[in-house]
Amino acid sequence: MTSFKGRILEVKIAGRSYPVEVQNGEEEILANAMKTVQKDLAGFKNAYGKQDNQDFLAMTLFTYAMSIEHQKNTKYNPNQSELLHKMQNLEDQIDLRIS
Numbered sequence: 001m002t003s004f005k006g007r008i009l010e011v012k013i014a015g016r017s018y019p020v021e022v023q024n025g026e027e028e029i030l031a032n033a034m035k036t037v038q039k040d041l042a043g044f045k046n047a048y049g050k051q052d053n054q055d056f057l058a059m060t061l062f063t064y065a066m067s068i069e070h071q072k073n074t075k076y077n078p079n080q081s082e083l084l085h086k087m088q089n090l091e092d093q094i095d096l097r098i099s
Helices: 027-048 053-076 080-098
Strands: 007-013 016-022
Touching (some): 007 027, 016 027, 027 053
16 A cells, blocks of 8 residues: 555635645646636636536536546547548559559
């Protein structure tokens, strides 16, 4: 079992505090993530008005989950325009050799 070498910091999201374990040197990452979440929550509040914070938290979480899934899919699927460009180059080379 490895020992934890970081520390526990308090994060405030939507008026509630949560303890978060961070490794040494990750404090800035945590602060930036917290700012991003607060900004996204505020955006949903402005867009949808008077709903419960739980709704905004769920919408923010779903947005992040979609982003992660999108990144997973694009990581394993080549960029379509790049692929089309390579296919066109191969087709041109084949045409040159055939003619």
